[in-house]
Amino acid sequence: MSSSSRFITFEGIDGAGKSTHIASVSQRLRERGAEVLNTREPGGTPLAESLRALFLHSSMDGLTEALLVFAGRRDHLRQVIVPALAAGKTVVCDRFTDASFAYQGAGRGMDLAVLATLEQWVQEGRQPDLTFWFDLPAEVAAQRRAAAREADRFEQQDLEFFERVRAGYAARAAAAPQRFARIDASLSVAEVAAQIAAHLEARGC
Numbered sequence: 001m002s003s004s005s006r007f008i009t010f011e012g013i014d015g016a017g018k019s020t021h022i023a024s025v026s027q028r029l030r031e032r033g034a035e036v037l038n039t040r041e042p043g044g045t046p047l048a049e050s051l052r053a054l055f056l057h058s059s060m061d062g063l064t065e066a067l068l069v070f071a072g073r074r075d076h077l078r079q080v081i082v083p084a085l086a087a088g089k090t091v092v093c094d095r096f097t098d099a100s101f102a103y104q105g106a107g108r109g110m111d112l113a114v115l116a117t118l119e120q121w122v123q124e125g126r127q128p129d130l131t132f133w134f135d136l137p138a139e140v141a142a143q144r145r146a147a148a149r150e151a152d153r154f155e156q157q158d159l160e161f162f163e164r165v166r167a168g169y170a171a172r173a174a175a176a177p178q179r180f181a182r183i184d185a186s187l188s189v190a191e192v193a194a195q196i197a198a199h200l201e202a203r204g205c
């Protein structure tokens with residue numbers, strides 16, 4: 001990875017408000033001289049995007065979900081993320097492996113050791129430099145989703161599922177405090193933006 005490159009991810013339960021801020025964060029980084037590549041997971045390459053459609057709309061168990069999303073992640077890393085970082089770009093990714101631990105691990109009850117093995121095989125030690133975790137109660141996120149769009153099979157899950165997913169993110173954040181920036185996503189859009197800006201300032205971005 002080039003010294004000027006950064007790998008930044010956005011995480012949180014559905015409806016937490018990530019997409020609302022990704023464009024403005026990317027613009028801020030560009031204004032400060034970064035060449036920013038925006039991408040997402042599941043997805044990011046033609047192969048991974050085709051897997052995304054299956055992942056979001058076909059019925060399957062937690063292990064199948066994990067194998068599918070990590071397969072797409074491997075292609076995404078090799079074809080897009082690693083080359084971009086090597087070229088000195090800043091990669092801003094809407095979701096990454098923390099979502100697998102939160103959704104397939106905490107949400108679906110998959111063995112975290114299996115996920116850790118998949119993480120090692122697929123990422124070969126690579127991790128984001130900075131992860132914004134948009135944290136808020138599942139009930140608040142559900143209210144926001146209800147107003148926004150048609151639910152996919154994850155968004156159709158109940159509040160208990162999303163509270164487990166939230167706890168899964170909290171566990172990942174506790175295990176990697178230097179990488180995670182927790183955002184109180186229950187606040188207003190402006191207050192969330194201010195929290196993000198403060199974290200970026202503190203990291204010289």
Ligand SMILES: Nc1ncnc2c1ncn2[C@@H]1O[C@H](COP(=O)(O)OP(=O)(O)OP(=O)(O)O)[C@@H](O)[C@H]1O
Nearest residue numbers: 013014015016017018019020144148187188189192
């Ligand atoms: N701080 C906020 N307060 C109130 N509503 C918000 C806030 N942030 C975002 N919203 C609204 O909540 C809805 C979900 O926001 P957004 O799409 O950014 O969430 P998300 O985390 O990207 O969700 P997903 O992961 O499912 O794509 C949108 O209608 C958005 O306008």
Ligand SMILES: Cc1cn([C@H]2C[C@H](O)[C@@H](COP(=O)(O)O)O2)c(=O)[nH]c1=O
Nearest residue numbers: 014041042069095096099100103104154
């Ligand atoms: C990367 C990843 C994602 N998911 C889930 C989380 C969301 O419900 C969807 C993606 O939808 P979005 O609107 O694009 O955020 O997929 C998951 O379960 N596991 C993962 O690794």
